[in-house]
Amino acid sequence: MRWRDAMRTALYGPDGFFVRERPADHFRTSAQSPHFARAIAALAADVDRALGHPSVFDLVDVGAGRGELLYGVLAALPPPLRRRVRPVAVEVSARGDDGVTWRTELPRGLTGLLLATEWLDNVPLDLTRDGSYLDTELMPCGPVDAADAAWIERWWPAGPADIVEVGRSRDEAWADAAGALDAGLALAVDYGHLRDRRPALPTATGFRDGREVPPAFDGSTDITCHVAMDSIAAAGPDQAGGRLLDQRTALHRLGVTAGRPPLALASTDPLGYVRALAEASEIAELTAAGGLGAHWWLAQWSGLDHREVPLLHPHT
């Protein structure tokens, strides 16, 4: 079976991994951190200012997992904005209503902030080699169609032996999700790469119980693959391409930085010192150069000039 179809069934079919499992039980993501949520709350306040404080501010998380990020952001928002926020979690295995509206489909006509953290890497995609689609054994299983051939030509220079991870399905998913915003900011956070540094080896892999494992197509593992961030930027709603920056820089701009507490605190307030140390190490994990800090943030504006959202703007 073609890789993309097998990945779709394995993750989202009747016994699919994400239909049954809680992502946080199997891998650690930024969205699970209260410090990350605090940064997103600061960003939401910035977007709200730029929108002129609308009476309803949509806060939508696409691929929300169990809502860890949404609940964290809601807790960190300033009360006047919190009262105007309409929170929506979009998730294949939607939960009950508990102050957050859970949906399997994306609502449209939104004004506010749309989030997609580590969603696009789970959007099923094709693998190809030398003009053929590949199956789950990485064997050829049919010729690449014209649309994917054009994507490969534009985005992934490859020799005949190279495996290409075709990002066109992610481009379409992102264009559709970001297009749900009438006005505001769409933010995708994910691991990925750009055209001049595509990976030499496939990034497609599996995760289970906190460990990287070979991808299994029976629904027993996550299956993920890095994201071509420049191609999703070109597919999104922002004609200027939006802002693409690494997580470390983004979090610094939003006021989340790791600093060791002063040693003197250890004698005056030992408990406070231990707490501050733990906080610093959590932030260090979010901003680590070879880890989560290298994740990409793609911020794209709709119906709004990006200079009106200063926190992520390069010149502030």
Ligand SMILES: C[S@@+](CC[C@H](N)C(=O)[O-])C[C@H]1O[C@@H](n2cnc3c(N)ncnc32)[C@H](O)[C@@H]1O
């Ligand atoms: C890697 S998890 C990320 C969870 C959370 N955003 C985080 O960063 O921890 C990806 C999530 O996206 C969800 N997902 C994937 N495609 C989806 C779709 N088309 N609609 C709704 N949810 C989707 C999966 O069910 C899964 O919970």
